Amino acid sequence: MAYDTNNIFAKILRGEIPCIKLFEDEHTLAFMDIMPQAEGHALVIPKEPATTLFELSDAAAAACMATVRRIGNAQKKGLGAEGIVLMQLNGAAAGQTVPHFHIHVIPGSIADLRKPHAMVMADTDQLKAVAERIIGAI
Numbered sequence: 001m002a003y004d005t006n007n008i009f010a011k012i013l014r015g016e017i018p019c020i021k022l023f024e025d026e027h028t029l030a031f032m033d034i035m036p037q038a039e040g041h042a043l044v045i046p047k048e049p050a051t052t053l054f055e056l057s058d059a060a061a062a063a064c065m066a067t068v069r070r071i072g073n074a075q076k077k078g079l080g081a082e083g084i085v086l087m088q089l090n091g092a093a094a095g096q097t098v099p100h101f102h103i104h105v106i107p108g109s110i111a112d113l114r115k116p117h118a119m120v121m122a123d124t125d126q127l128k129a130v131a132e133r134i135i136g137a138i
């Protein structure tokens with residue numbers, strides 16, 4: 001399937017809609033998920049346009065994993081998370097709702113993920129407060 005340049009993460013990358021940014025480098029962007037499944041739920045995306053892992057270049061995949069490691073370490077340090085859950089959905093059939101490759105980086109345990117996926121909008125001020133704790137530990 002062709003990459004949809006109007007997907008929400010493409011718009012975030014172009015600066016057309018805001019996000020609560022945690023980290024950015026030449027190849028990746030990390031920001032808070034607005035419908036978190038646990039406190040501190042972050043997303044890491046490549047700047048390269050790719051819908052799923054299967055269209056992503058090896059270089060972009062490697063850049064994403066480096067940023068995932070950076071964010072996960074900051075969640076451990078800044079939020080006191082003992083565990084970090086990674087989730088990555090490929091295709092609508094897998095439940096992917098935004099067609100730009102992304103890795104969910106979620107502090108805690110799989111057993112804590114009781115909130116439904118991409119359903120409940122969080123309070124922006126609360127998200128920003130948690131983001132500050134993560135950013136302070138990067």
Ligand code: 5GP
Pocket residue numbers: 008019020031032033034035036088089095096097098099117118119
């Ligand atoms: P997927 O279902 O594709 O694996 O995950 C997409 C994620 O993006 C969901 O966890 C959802 O909460 C999040 N999301 C959807 N729209 C927005 C948005 O406009 N901004 C941010 N920051 N996250 C979003």
